[in-house]
Amino acid sequence: MVSKEKYVVKKICCIGAGYVGGPSMAVMAEKCLDINITVVDISEERIKRWNDKNIDNLPVYEPELAEIILQRRNKNLFFTTNIKDSIKEADMIFISVNTPTKLEGFGAGFASDLTWVESSVREIAKYANGHTIIIEKSTVPVKTAKIIKTLLNSNKSEDSNCERTFSVLSSPEFLAEGSAIKDLRFPDRILIGGDDLDGIESLKILYKKWIPEEKILVTNLWSSELSKLVANAFLAQRISSINSISALCEVTGAKVNEISNSIGTDNRIGSKFLKPGPAFGGSCFQKDLLNLVYLCRYYGLEEVANYWENIITLNNWQRKRISKLIVEKLFNTVSLKKIVILGFSYKPNTNDTRESAAIYICQDLISNGAKLLIHDPQVSPIQIEEDLGIRQSNNIHDERKGSWMFIEDIKNAANQSDAIVILTEWEFYRQLDWRSITNIMRKPSWIFDSRSVLKPEDKKNTQVNYWEIGQGYDI
Ligand code: NAD
Ligand code: UDX
Numbered sequence: 001m002v003s004k005e006k007y008v009v010k011k012i013c014c015i016g017a018g019y020v021g022g023p024s025m026a027v028m029a030e031k032c033l034d035i036n037i038t039v040v041d042i043s044e045e046r047i048k049r050w051n052d053k054n055i056d057n058l059p060v061y062e063p064e065l066a067e068i069i070l071q072r073r074n075k076n077l078f079f080t081t082n083i084k085d086s087i088k089e090a091d092m093i094f095i096s097v098n099t100p101t102k103l104e105g106f107g108a109g110f111a112s113d114l115t116w117v118e119s120s121v122r123e124i125a126k127y128a129n130g131h132t133i134i135i136e137k138s139t140v141p142v143k144t145a146k147i148i149k150t151l152l153n154s155n156k157s158e159d160s161n162c163e164r165t166f167s168v169l170s171s172p173e174f175l176a177e178g179s180a181i182k183d184l185r186f187p188d189r190i191l192i193g194g195d196d197l198d199g200i201e202s203l204k205i206l207y208k209k210w211i212p213e214e215k216i217l218v219t220n221l222w223s224s225e226l227s228k229l230v231a232n233a234f235l236a237q238r239i240s241s242i243n244s245i246s247a248l249c250e251v252t253g254a255k256v257n258e259i260s261n262s263i264g265t266d267n268r269i270g271s272k273f274l275k276p277g278p279a280f281g282g283s284c285f286q287k288d289l290l291n292l293v294y295l296c297r298y299y300g301l302e303e304v305a306n307y308w309e310n311i312i313t314l315n316n317w318q319r320k321r322i323s324k325l326i327v328e329k330l331f332n333t334v335s336l337k338k339i340v341i342l343g344f345s346y347k348p349n350t351n352d353t354r355e356s357a358a359i360y361i362c363q364d365l366i367s368n369g370a371k372l373l374i375h376d377p378q379v380s381p382i383q384i385e386e387d388l389g390i391r392q393s394n395n396i397h398d399e400r401k402g403s404w405m406f407i408e409d410i411k412n413a414a415n416q417s418d419a420i421v422i423l424t425e426w427e428f429y430r431q432l433d434w435r436s437i438t439n440i441m442r443k444p445s446w447i448f449d450s451r452s453v454l455k456p457e458d459k460k461n462t463q464v465n466y467w468e469i470g471q472g473y474d475i
Contacts, residue, residue, distance in 0.1 A: 007202045009133070010035060013090035015120045017041035017050055017079060019180070019283070019352060020137060020173050021096035022060050026068040027184035029077035031210040038078045038086040050079035061351040061378050064181040087127040092202065095120050096137045096173070101287050110294035112141050112287070121148050124166075125155035133167045133199045139284065141291055142226040145170055145193075167199030170221050172228035177282065178349035190216045193224020229295075232288040233308055238273040239280045240314040246276035246470030247321065256470025257452065276470045278357035278423055278450040279318040281346030286312060286355055319357050322450055323364035329446055329467060330418060335369030336400070338417040338442070340410065343424025343451075344376035344384055351378040357450075358423045359387045365421075366390060366402035373413040374406055377426055381406035416442045425451035434458035 014025045017039045029037045041047050049059040051073070055066045069077070080086060087093060097116040102108050117138060124134060134152075136145060145168050152166045170193035175183040190207050194200050204216055219227070242260060249256040256276050264271030280286075289312055296305035327334050346356035353359065362372055366388070373396065374384055384406060385392050393403040407413040414420060414437045422429060430453055438445070441464060447454065449468045459466055 007198065007205060009091045009202055009206060011090050012037045012092045012094065013086040014039045014094040014096055014137075015041075015083070015087075015123070016096035016098070016116075016138070017043070017046050017059075018096065018098065019060050019177060020175065021094070022050060022058075023062055023065055023175065023180040024096065024137070024173060024184055025094070026065060026072065026077060027181060028206070029072040029075075030068050031185075032206060033076060035206075036076050036078070038080060038090070040080055040083045040086045042081065042083070044081055047079050047081050061349075062177070062180045063349055068181070083123055084127050087124055088129050090128075090132060091130075092133045092135065092206075093124060093128075094135045094137045094171075099138045099140055099287075100283075101290050107294055110290045110297075112139075112291045112294075114140065114144065114147070117144065117148070118151065121151045122155060125152050126158045128157065128164050128166070129159070129162050131165045131167070133169065133202055135203065136168070136170045136225070137173050139172055139228050139232075139288055139291075140170075140225055141295055142222050142229070144225060145221045167194070167196040168221075169194035169196070169199050169203060170224035171203060172224065174228070174231065177352050178347050185210065187211060187215065191219065191224050191227055192216065193219045193221040193227075195221065229288050229292045232284055233292050233311070235273055236280055236285040236289055236315070237308075237311050239275075239277070239285075240311045240318075242274050242276050243279065243318045244314055247318075249470045249472045251472065253472040255472060259470075275452075278322050278361060278469075279315045281354070281356040281358075283352065283354040286315070319360045320364070322357075322448070323361050325467065326361075326365065326419065326421060326446075326448055327368055329448075329465070333369070334365055334418075335402075337370055337419070338396075339365060339370050339372050340407070340413045340417050340420045341372050341374045342376075342410070342420060342422045342429050342453075343426055344374055344379045344387075345424050348424055348426045349378075351380075351383070353379055353383055353387050356387070356423075361421070361423060362388055362404065363390075366404060369402045371396045371399060371402070372404040373417070374404055375408070375410055375413070376424070377428055411437055411440070414438075415440045417445065418442055419446040419448060421448040422451055422453050425453050429453050430455070435462060438462040438464045 012035055014021045021039050025037050025039045046059050049057050055070060097120050099112045102111045102113040148168050172191060190211055192200050192203055200218055207216055245259060246256045260274035263269050264274050289308055293305045293309045330337055344358045345353055365372060381392055393399050393405050396403055396405045445464045447464055447466050452468055
């Protein structure tokens with residue numbers, strides 16, 4: 001049996017080397033130089049890319065992540081598929097695996113699929129040795145810790161001579177992609193839920209290495225698990241609220257940015273998360289809202305479920321509203337029209353496209369016959385092909401039906417195009433020479449700016465039509 005002293009954590013294992021496991025353990029390794037951290041995954045491909053000498057090939061793009069990986073990899077940060085040994089040696093294990101929406105069976109379309117959490121826990125039950133602190137970092141339905149404890153206590157170790165005990169805590173992750181490293185270095189708070197005081201203390205000791213103690217909140221297990229779903233539900237609610245107002249602004253002559261500024265100065269409302277857009281995307285908001293809706297229905301709270309479900313309904317409507325208005329403005333047909341799409345990731349500074357509004361809007365335009373020229377600084381054409389479920393065309397000019405092609409040269413693509421649609425606010429797009437781009441478009445041409453990227457001076461003295469989200473005309 002591996003001997004483990006109370007509170008002392010020397011070896012950490014993180015199960016899941018994704019958008020959460022990779023960056024969060026990189027920052028943990030940066031801040032805890034005396035601790036060995038191993039990030040494990042069932043995906044050989046992902047682990048290979050985390051270990052790739054070519055640092056541009058990491059599976060996750062985040063500002064400043066590559067620098068930390070270069071500094072800590074193979075020193076106190078390791079990436080491996082050897083799950084068994086990593087679990088065996090660990091004093092503390094973070095579960096950071098995917099918990100997507102269930103696609104089939106009971107609760108399909110709403111409940112979280114806990115297949116990967118369960119398989120991780122079964123592996124822990126098989127290989128853990130001595131006392132191990134297990135931390136739910138994945139976003140899970142309230143009461144999941146109970147399932148984890150039951151699974152651990154009812155499964156035997158592979159090694160019949162080994163004695164082991166477990167402490168199960170919840171510590172959900174609040175990082176946002178694109179700012180993950182900043183969020184992990186300077187979090188608003190760390191939440192720890194649990195009833196085992198020794199386990200909580202061990203985790204607090206770790207976080208206190210770089211996070212002020214007053215930012216570490218301790219709650220019971222269920223509050224911690226539920227807080228994560230509620231935080232995302234509240235954030236998503238703000239975006240659906242401002243998106244709904246963007247539509248009202250467009251028909252009344254009000255300007256949504258002026259509304260955001262004016263309501264945001266009320267410190268009871270606050271200024272963040274009031275930017276309208278083509279609908280929220282990302283792997284979390286929709287999934288976590290659906291899970292919340294499922295839980296409310298499960299506990300018989302139909303009105304509460306309906307309330308939260310409406311946020312998703314509004315989000316879906318916003319995407320469709322934008323696809324439809326593009327078609328309408330282009331004389332009710334986009335058939336064989338050349339449209340440049342700027343931005344495919346669901347937000348800037350990430351290569352993640354999960355639930356990106358771009359997927360749905362591009363699919364709508366292609367099914368209406370448009371020829372799309374898609375640009376993104378970080379998303380690969382292979383990823384776009386997978387997301388759209390439509391093969392990339394070799395020569396868009398020969399196509400007699402809706403199609404798409406990946407482009408790198410925006411100016412070249414804009415030549416003789418009918419429209420440019422901005423879907424992600426990459427800083428790079430703000431720096432483009434908009435005057436010369438708009439000059440070479442086929443007239444009458446349109447810019448659809450769903451993220452308010454263009455500045456007033458970009459639009460001056462040009463011969464294109466502009467639609468900007470939430471900007472009503474003076475009536
Ligand atoms: P991800 O899909 O990028 O990564 C999960 C990884 O876990 C995958 O590489 C998968 O192969 C691996 N995995 C699954 N089962 C495994 C097993 N049994 N053993 C080893 N590896 C296994 O997911 P993510 O975006 O990192 O999210 C992980 C969790 O964190 C989810 O619950 C998510 O809701 C939550 N979360 C995500 C974010 C975010 O911004 N992405 C933020 C906060 C919380
Ligand atoms: C979110 C939560 O912010 C984070 O705390 C949680 O851990 C994971 O889920 P993430 O999805 O990575 O993070 O990014 P976020 O910045 O929240 O943006 C989500 C979506 O909302 C993006 O599509 C973004 O463009 C959109 N958004 C955000 C707006 O449309 N307007 C805003 O004002 C803010």
